Amino acid sequence: MPLVLPGEHIPAQHVNLKLGPGLLQLSSVEEGLSIISTRPGDLTHSTNRSKWWIESNSRRYVPAAQESVIGVVIARSGEGWRVDIGSAHMASLDGLAFEGATKRNRPNLKVGSLLYARVSLAHKDMEPELECFDAQTRKAEGFGELKGGFVVRCSLKMCRMLLDPKHFLLPLLGARFPLDTATGLNGKIWITTKEARHVIAASRCVEAVDPDGGGMTEVGVKKFLSTMDI
């Protein structure tokens, strides 16, 4: 996993080469295609060297298609809503982009409601578009309005870590108290439990384990939890 800086040439060669986040393909007349990095981070590739990407961290979200995000409704616009997902542009969510929504039967979202949605369309200079149902099954599958609970802001790498089923934090917290979470890839995590102090404990643990906030290990988190009143 070598550390690369932006602008470095990457020796990635494969018949079916796929480039992930942080890599860009340039075509130059003399050498044909060359691949350079656009972000600082660790260069990683899949085992058969067909997929290459850069592991980096940041706090600013750049929308990409098919990513699940948590957004806050900021305004109604026509038939739909404008949602803030933390990106440069506000996203638009159509009124019919919900499971079982018809012209007469639309969800009732107020300004300030929290949503778990999927980015359906994301291009560099356009407003991203959201949908509140799964792409293949067209059913809600957890997307939609999030009621109650609390939202914690974290770095993008932390969200990816939390979505990894092998990460230690959520099972560790779940063993202490029942909790329900929704992780948005835009740096926001929604947590809800029965008691407020559990939500506060969970949010403080998330902030502590975040690589930006110190990157606490499992042992550290256990000690941290024992100082809190759960």
Added chain:
Amino acid sequence: MPRPPSPSIPEKDFLYGALKQALRLDGRAPLEMRTPSLDFGPELGWVECALGKTRVLAQVDAKMVKPPPERPLEGIISIHSEISPMASSEYEPGRPSDEEVAITRMLDKVLRRSDVVDKESLCVLAGQRVWHLRLTLHCLADAGNMLDCACLAGVVALKHFRRPEVEVVGDEVTVHRPSERAPVPLSMHHTPFCFTFAYFPDPATPPVLDPSHLEQQLSAGLVSVALNAQRELCVVQKAGGVPLAADELLRVVDVAVGKAKELDKIVEARLKEDWLGRHVEVR
């Protein structure tokens, strides 16, 4: 970058509910302040104050100028504080937001109008030469309660600063370089500290000291009390918000008095530690 929208409904409900149970989001007690951390720079009068994630940088500069004719015997102190978008994307350059205006006015009241520095000691030659102190504050990061952080940074910078020693013989003024004669600390009357309490719309919720960003956004009113460790009140500022009974305000002032004593000890210890670390050559 447009103004970020107000917090979502679940965040609002959760914060109000948790505060009713006297629980704060970062695990502090309602009347507990974040421990300030003071970092001194290589120059004297340069200090970065951090209250949790809120950071403010203060710097003191001195130069000799001719005093205005109406006040020939006093020095001049000017405070410059502009909040740039570096502190948070809510602030725009050039257009002072409400919070920025409130901070500038409060800093002016606490650091200048309450006579922190003895202006007459800044006079070098009456009517001709006085010291003009410039205190510049840069807000580096806003995680709530920038006002307290800025006041603390300003006061500590003034205490840390040393001005060059001046010798006056008749009408001749000689300014000695720091390498010739040790620079002299400013003559300060007292050391004020500012404490901000946030009140919330529901009267059953207790007030909260040193609000974080979310608490400040969702508060209904803010009360700022500036006082020194000798129990002397300098400024009480309450700009609108929730109506408060007189005994509630007195209770808040009592809490602030206790905190001022603690903060004074921390600041003194830190200044002493820094001073011992600097190489002072005595010939």
